[in-house]
Amino acid sequence: MSNYDLVPHANRSRRLGPGSFEDVKFKIGEREFCMFGIPTSAFLICLMAGLGPAMAQTPAQRPPDRQAPAKASSGTRPPDPTRDPNTPGYVKAKELPDGAIPSAKEDGNFIIGPTHNPAPEMAENEGVPKGDVFEFTMESKDSKIYPGIAREPNTFAVPDPADPNKVIVNSYPAPYTRRVAVYVPKQYVAGTEAPFIVGADGPDRTLFTALDNLIAEHRVPVMIAISIGNGSGDAQGSERGLEYDTMSGLYAEFVEKEVLPLVEKKYNVKLTKDPDGRATTGCSSGRAAAMAMAWYHTDLYHRVLSYSGTFVYQQWPYNPETPHGAWEFHETLIPNSSKKPLRIWMHVSDRDILITRDNYHDWVLANEHMAKALAAKGYPYQFVFAKNAVHCDRGVKAQTLPLALEYVWQGYSPKK
Numbered sequence: 001m002s003n004y005d006l007v008p009h010a011n012r013s014r015r016l017g018p019g020s021f022e023d024v025k026f027k028i029g030e031r032e033f034c035m036f037g038i039p040t041s042a043f044l045i046c047l048m049a050g051l052g053p054a055m056a057q058t059p060a061q062r063p064p065d066r067q068a069p070a071k072a073s074s075g076t077r078p079p080d081p082t083r084d085p086n087t088p089g090y091v092k093a094k095e096l097p098d099g100a101i102p103s104a105k106e107d108g109n110f111i112i113g114p115t116h117n118p119a120p121e122m123a124e125n126e127g128v129p130k131g132d133v134f135e136f137t138m139e140s141k142d143s144k145i146y147p148g149i150a151r152e153p154n155t156f157a158v159p160d161p162a163d164p165n166k167v168i169v170n171s172y173p174a175p176y177t178r179r180v181a182v183y184v185p186k187q188y189v190a191g192t193e194a195p196f197i198v199g200a201d202g203p204d205r206t207l208f209t210a211l212d213n214l215i216a217e218h219r220v221p222v223m224i225a226i227s228i229g230n231g232s233g234d235a236q237g238s239e240r241g242l243e244y245d246t247m248s249g250l251y252a253e254f255v256e257k258e259v260l261p262l263v264e265k266k267y268n269v270k271l272t273k274d275p276d277g278r279a280t281t282g283c284s285s286g287r288a289a290a291m292a293m294a295w296y297h298t299d300l301y302h303r304v305l306s307y308s309g310t311f312v313y314q315q316w317p318y319n320p321e322t323p324h325g326a327w328e329f330h331e332t333l334i335p336n337s338s339k340k341p342l343r344i345w346m347h348v349s350d351r352d353i354l355i356t357r358d359n360y361h362d363w364v365l366a367n368e369h370m371a372k373a374l375a376a377k378g379y380p381y382q383f384v385f386a387k388n389a390v391h392c393d394r395g396v397k398a399q400t401l402p403l404a405l406e407y408v409w410q411g412y413s414p415k416k
Contacts, residue, residue, distance in 0.1 A: 080351045083364045085111045085385045091371045093385055101399065104219075104406035107380055109371055113350075114388030118398035121213035122206060128216045129186035133208055134267055138178040138258070140231065140239075145254040150174035151237030157316065164358065166318050171237035182263050183208040183225035185215050193270045195223045195277035195412065197305075197405075198255055198293070200244065200286025202227025207281070210401050219402075220409045221277075224269055228259060230286070236316035244285035245314040247322040249296030251289050256300060274415050276341075279303035279408055283392040285310040287346075288326040295333070298340050303408045306346040308353075308392045311370050313360035327360045330369035334377060343411070344374060344381040345404040347396060349389035363391065382407050 085093055093109035096102065099117060102110045124130070140148035149171050157167035181203030188194055199207055204227045214220045231239030243251050260271055272278065278301045280290035287309035294301040315325030322328040348367035355361035371383040382404075386396045 080354050080390070082350050083352075085350065085387065090368045091375065091383065093383070101403050102382060102384070104403055104410065107382055109375075109383045109385070111385045111387065112399075113386050113396075116386065116389065116393070116395035116399040118395070119210075119400070119402045121210050121217075121402035122398045124209060125213060128212050130212050131183050131185040131188075131208060131215075133203075133205070134182045134184070135203065136180055136182075136262070136266060138180060138262075140175045140177070143254070143258055145250065145258060146231055146239065146243060148174050148176050148231060149237070149239050149242060150176075150233055151235070151241075157236040159357070165313075165323065167236055167316060169237035169316055171316075174239075176231040176239055178231055179203060179229040180259065180263075181205070181208075181227040182267055182269075183211060183227070184267060184269060185211065185222050185224070187215060187222045188224065188269070190268050191270055193272050193414075195221050195274075195279075195414070196271050197223060197225050197279040197281055197303075198290075198301075199225065199227040199280075200230065200282030200289050201284075202229050206397070206401065210405060214402055214405055219406045221412055221414070223409075224263075224271065226255075226259065226263055228255065234285075235314060240285065241314060241316060244282070244289035245310065245316070245325060247292060247315055247319060247325060247328060249292065252293035252297040252300055255293070256297075272414070275300050275302045276412060277414060279305060281305035283307040283397075285314060287311075288314070291326070291329060291344075294342055295329070295340065298342065302341050302343060303412075304342060304344045304346075305404050305408045306344070307397055308348060308363060309346060309367055309370065310363065311366040312363060313358070324360050327366060330366065330373040334370075334373040339377045339379065342379060343408055344379060345384075345408045346370065346381065347384045347386060347400065347404075349386045349391060349393050349396065351388075351390045353391050380410075 085095070091109045093111045094102075095111040098113065099115050101112055140146065152170035152172070155170055157169045160166040160168050179202065197207075207225055207227060211220065211223065211225055215222055231243055233240050235241045236245075243254070263269065264271055275298060280293045280301050280303070282288075282290040284307070287306040288311060290304050290306060291309065291311070294304045311326045311329050313325040313327050315322065322333075324331060346367060348364050350364070352363040352367075353361070354363065367383070371381070374381045374383075384400060386393060389396045
């Protein structure tokens with residue numbers, strides 16, 4: 001059976017046309033969530049449709065008394081506008097000559113571009129020891145934390161008519177297979193304790209190439225890299241969205257309890273327990289996950305590396321403690337919390353995503369606000385605004401990943 005437990009909410013809310021609506025609580029793994037103002041029959045049918053042996057083949061069935069969910073448009077989204085890094089309200093940043101990047105020892109805000117040539121460390125170089133890369137898979141049926149969900153195909157989230165700040169999604173249990181890649185540098189001595197970096201949306205072999213070169217040049221410590229694939233799908237109602245956009249420490253706990261022990265067992269490595277020797281990285285929602293891992297578990301991670309961070313409102317199910325999802329990082333959490341022992345490198349592009357349905361989906365503004373919030377609290381951070389670039393721009397990453405890795409590992413020394 002599934003790890004999804006349904007608990008009816010105490011207060012039935014309201015009718016919004018045909019069918020009854022109520023607030024529904026449910027559990028995924030050990031965590032309880034609440035969905036407000038949804039059709040009860042729709043939620044139950046969508047959730048239970050996948051519980052049988054053929055749940056991968058059987059999509060959620062909609063009840064006859066409700067409208068079909070909104071279908072994905074066949075058209076393309078309009079191009080994202082180009083934002084000026086000197087827009088009033090943005091952080092004050094140092095504009096570098098075209099092609100230049102900041103020093104790995106500089107904190108603060110920088111503007112780079114419009115040209116983005118790959119760093120030499122992003123190419124395989126003769127004479128540089130190449131680490132070993134291993135891959136394995138993880139099945140959803142073996143996870144106690146993420147047993148698997150999926151959004152109904154060809155649909156997307158729609159605003160709740162009763163509250164535009166909430167969305168309605170048809171999501172149901174579904175299995176997945178997750179790929180994990182593990183990089184072990186040639187310089188690693190088997191069985192010794194090593195620092196490591198955890199990456200989202202893996203496998204990411206560009207990370208391994210950069211580490212080969214940086215480790216050989218003694219610019220970062222001899223570290224292991226664990227590049228973890230997501231559980232499939234994207235955005236609200238998907239497994240990836242649940243893992244990455246949820247504002248909690250759950251994904252960090254999944255990595256700690258279900259991934260890292262497998263890595264140590266399979267490849268005879270010993271991963272440090274020192275949070276100062278642990279880093280997280282990701283792009284887009286994977287970056288939101290990287291930040292959440294460190295924010296909610298400073299006992300596990302102190303270093304964060306980000307491209308086009310989704311510090312916007314993508315969280316689902318709704319959580320009243322963080323009503324605007326990852327937008328809360330810069331809106332309330334960082335400003336209203338004591339400074340945490342975190343070191344952060346982050347990027348955004350001038351043509352990063354802008355969705356105009358509400359005030360919480362401007363990726364550039366979100367990252368600008370992050371930089372401002374981090375500066376106000378005195379965090380060590382470096383923020384790069386890239387001109388002539390798009391969301392998770394590959395050219396920008398090829399230009400800056402060695403810099404980002406070197407910056408985020410500044411000040412590290414293994415505990416004796």
